[in-house]
Amino acid sequence: MATIRDVAKHAGVSVATVSRVINETGYVHDDTRKKVETAIKALHYTPNEVARSLFKRKSRLIGLLLPDITNPFFPELARGVEDEMQENDFRIIFGNSDENMKKEKEYIQTFVQNNVVGVIASTNHPDTDTYRKLNIPVVFLDRTADNRPSVYADGREGGRIAAQEMVARGSRQITVMQGPKHIRPAQDRFKGAIEALSDQGIAFNVVKTSSFSFTEAGTWAKELFEQHPFTDGVIASNDIVATAVLHEALRLGKNVPDDVQIIGFDDIPLSSLLTPSLTTIRQPAYDMGRAAANLLVRLIDDVNIDNKTIQMPVTFTERDTTRKVNQHG
Amino acid sequence: MATIRDVAKHAGVSVATVSRVINETGYVHDDTRKKVETAIKALHYTPNEVARSLFKRKSRLIGLLLPDITNPFFPELARGVEDEMQENDFRIIFGNSDENMKKEKEYIQTFVQNNVVGVIASTNHPDTDTYRKLNIPVVFLDRTADNRPSVYADGREGGRIAAQEMVARGSRQITVMQGPKHIRPAQDRFKGAIEALSDQGIAFNVVKTSSFSFTEAGTWAKELFEQHPFTDGVIASNDIVATAVLHEALRLGKNVPDDVQIIGFDDIPLSSLLTPSLTTIRQPAYDMGRAAANLLVRLIDDVNIDNKTIQMPVTFTERDTTRKVNQHG
């Protein structure tokens, strides 16, 4: 790799001058600029980001920490982040945390060691020293922390909507699946749903789950129908679980939505392709990723920011695992 | 952030000594070691990777270039890569190429600028200067290039198997979906399928497609049944497209697999959750990611490598979009 020295030599100028033309800082005569530019081309020179980063004490790298890219909700988020960052000339160091504090800490540490200028994290523990003591901007994604920069959807409201729409469509023996206890958005949805159900005086059962993995989801779905065979409506903690419930319901010969209605959460790409297609509470994942990245970029540039917490809309997306509302008058 | 100087001062030794204890290189007295270690803890010191990287002219970073993390096949790959790299103390700079040479080039360039020590790339153009001129190890993932390090599944064989199994299960009016022309694995599968079909003297139709996006897949599925209404077997270019075909077939009131059999490719997590669940040619995505990462790590450590190209097995995964073979004697 050619260095700035090689370029300087080739162009017959000093490294300072080369640096000036590269960074467009300070005066440089047109003729010299041209000489330098030809030298750069001739040597295929590109500046060493590491040396830059060392000197400036900041890089063009940001850290992205997601629970598990294998969960179909996150690729959309990640893509949104990536696209926005790419447009702003930042690169991403990526890690999966598995919702595990230790891993999180390790990643954040290596992020810092690599001089990242900002972090986007989907963590359940934003109020930890891990993040509090960071002296670079952090944006929480799909998570909140009071008053700290974050982009998230209102899970509580989503849960409420799910419950209301399900009741409006006639279910009376509802089972609510409570997502993993340590995952905030899952608990928010759960709370919202049982709140709305209680408000309306509708009884409900609860099935606890402890992960969002595809394989385990199947088990809980089985459990659900064994323990609560008369369930006529399921509010799942997300679309993965909803998909498993749907699969199991069909396997048991139930008619969906006539015997059981199902509402998921997220609207992962797959949901619309299921048969019957899945009614769900949509979160605009891609846009959330973009918004988070955009917010982070602004934070990095130290622009004065008004809205540091961005709440994205959650929308009831009616498809075929729920009945039509007018079927019930 | 504390620097090695601060630690040295705090411990009353020279930076060289601190460096020695950190890197476990050279002699250092037990007492001094202890002093240094306390200083490190007291100051919460962690070495600046950027400075290290600058000096050594290599980092602990590798570049991962995937077409589109939003395509459900890739998160599994990415996760495999990440897990293996994480275990070997490497971090990942991640980018989506959209199968676009320009983007690829840009990413590779910034990878190099950041001193990555290796690259894992899923590219359709391994034989380009972009990769040839790289003087760090590159592993091609889900792609091959003659004799260069790569981890991939045999698409041709997969296509062949799909065709054979479909014919064995009685389909005679088969439609083969030809994936995007510029995507190698897609073409390999296609070739394999039509080869096997021709060998057996079975006529077939072809439907061309140009991406793997969920939304477009729906369009091609419609097209398929409009143009070839008597199709009784579809070999899709991957599970995304297969899912769309399944969805459309059911929408048209066809019975799957009795009226139409469908075989996909990849075995994405969703495939087993569809109803009916999708028969497919499985690629072990997660393992492929791991294998690629492992190979790269060995290449970086300059271990003598025997098998630089690792072909992973492709397996016929029989589920419910195909008939049972004994139903036909």
Next chain:
DNA sequence: TTGTAGGCGTTATCAA
């Protein structure tokens, strides 16, 4: 067993 000093490739300050 330990310390001094030079250099990795840049940028920015200061003189010229």
Next chain:
DNA sequence: TTGATAACGCCTACAA
């Protein structure tokens, strides 16, 4: 308008 040069934080000869 340009050039020397001192950092940035670390590692490694080489000397002591």
